[in-house]
Amino acid sequence: MSATPTRRIPAVVPLLALLALTGCTVGPAHPAHARRITVPQPTAPAPTPTPSASPSATAKPPLKSLAWYVAQVPTFPEAPIPQPVPLPTTGTAAFWHRLPTDHKVAFITIDDGGLARPPGAIDFIWQARIPVTMFLNSPAAAEHTDYFRQIQVAGGMVENHTINHTSLAGRSYDHQKQEICGAADRLEALFGTRATLFRPPFGEYDSTTLQAAHDCGTKAVLHWTETVHEGKVRYQTPEKVVHPGDILLMHFRPALMDDLLAALKAIHRAGLTPALLTDYIR
Numbered sequence: 001m002s003a004t005p006t007r008r009i010p011a012v013v014p015l016l017a018l019l020a021l022t023g024c025t026v027g028p029a030h031p032a033h034a035r036r037i038t039v040p041q042p043t044a045p046a047p048t049p050t051p052s053a054s055p056s057a058t059a060k061p062p063l064k065s066l067a068w069y070v071a072q073v074p075t076f077p078e079a080p081i082p083q084p085v086p087l088p089t090t091g092t093a094a095f096w097h098r099l100p101t102d103h104k105v106a107f108i109t110i111d112d113g114g115l116a117r118p119p120g121a122i123d124f125i126w127q128a129r130i131p132v133t134m135f136l137n138s139p140a141a142a143e144h145t146d147y148f149r150q151i152q153v154a155g156g157m158v159e160n161h162t163i164n165h166t167s168l169a170g171r172s173y174d175h176q177k178q179e180i181c182g183a184a185d186r187l188e189a190l191f192g193t194r195a196t197l198f199r200p201p202f203g204e205y206d207s208t209t210l211q212a213a214h215d216c217g218t219k220a221v222l223h224w225t226e227t228v229h230e231g232k233v234r235y236q237t238p239e240k241v242v243h244p245g246d247i248l249l250m251h252f253r254p255a256l257m258d259d260l261l262a263a264l265k266a267i268h269r270a271g272l273t274p275a276l277l278t279d280y281i282r
Contacts, residue, residue, distance in 0.1 A: 066120055066127070069257055073128045074268035079105060082279035087219055092210040093198070094220040094281075099245035105275035106246045106267045108260070109133045109224065111161055111199065113140035113252045117147045121256045126154040130260060131276040135161035135199040138186035145190050152191055157278050160184050160195035160218065169204040176209055181216040197222060197277060220281050224249035226266070231258030233266045242270040247277075 061067030080103050088094050099107065113136045125132060134148060134156055141148055141158070152158055162168070162179040163186075180198060188194045198218045200209055205221060213221050225246040227234045233248070235241070242248070248266070250259040267274055 066123055069120075069124050069261055070127050072261055073264055076268060076273045077104070077271075079273045079275050082275065084282045085280050087281070091214060092207070093213040093218045095205070095210060095223070096220060096247075097223040098225045098243065098247060099277070099280055101245045101280060103275075103280075104244050104272045105280075106242050106244070106248060106270070106272045107131075107133065107277050108248050108263050108267075108274055109135060109199070109222070109250070109277070110256070111135045111249065111251050112137055112165065113144060113148065115252060116254045116256070117144055117252055118254060118256045119147075121260065122147070122150045122154065124257050124260060125151055125156060128260075128264075129155065130264065131274050132156045132260075133159055133197065133277045135159050135197075136183075136187065137161050137165050138163050138183040138190075141187055141190055149191065155276075157197075157276060158187055158191045158193065158195060159197040159199070159277075160187060160216075161199050162201055165201045167202055167204045168200050168209050169206045171208070173208050173212055176212040177215060180209075180213050180218065184216050184218075196220075197281060199223075222247060222277070226263075228259040228263050228266075229253075230255045231262045233262050242266050242272060244272060 061071055082105075083101070083103065085100050108130065110132055111134075113134070124130070132151065132155075134151065136148060136158060148156075148158060160180060160183050163183045164179065166179070168176045168179060184195045194217055196217060196219045198213045198216075198221050200221060203223050210221055225236055226242060226248045227236075228248055228250040233242075237243075248263045250256065250263065253259070264274065
């Protein structure tokens with residue numbers, strides 16, 4: 001049995017209340033003024049918050065309640081200290097289905113943002129300290145900025161998924177650059193940081209996409225290795241296991257909390273720990 005230390009993700013007070021207590025402002029405030037929560041590293045573990053109440057040792061939280069979801073989260077080994085992966089030097093963005101790392105980590109990504117935004121997912125991501133990367137369409141980000149900013153404050157990263165969510169493959173350089181650069185500009189104005197990762201809609205891309213993405217400041221164009229929908233992980237390989245460096249794709253849909261939990265359990269079964277893409281692509 002491995003001697004790697006384990007951590008149990010503690011429950012904390014709901015996100016909005018915690019923001020109020022810490023003086024953080026959710027909404028129009030610039031995210032640079034908000035307290036950021038990151039996944040603790042082995043050398044600097046985060047302090048354990050004090051729960052607002054001491055639940056009974058025998059009490060079980062109601063099914064599908066926030067407490068129930070948090071209680072279902074597995075205990076993960078501490079994430080290794082990230083080592084950035086090499087980036088191309090050819091003048092185009094990298095393209096990966098899976099990150100080229102042998103670290104025992106996998107990456108949770110959530111796309112789109114316009115269809116559904118379950119409110120409970122914010123507190124679930126906060127309390128369970130789930131490192132998520134959001135690939136957002138800029139109109140959805142502009143319409144629902146407060147929602148995505150709360151996930152950003154909880155440690156989530158905002159990345160690029162174009163303006164109009166149309167297939168880019170086969171389109172002109174100017175068209176693709178406008179879709180990618182235009183979304184990056186808008187996301188930077190909304191969230192205060194420039195997106196350096198890009199996911200093409202439907203996973204469809206060509207060599208022009210990689211060039212246009214690079215010219216918009218993108219370091220990597222990312223596909224995926226597993227999808228998660230309605231609480232079920234759908235594997236792209238016959239082994240039906242999450243491998244180191246795998247990227248799990250889900251969407252902002254009504255079952256997002258089930259999808260997050262399913263992804264966490266699949267990552268845990270594989271002996272891996274969830275991590276942030278931007279810790280490895282710098």
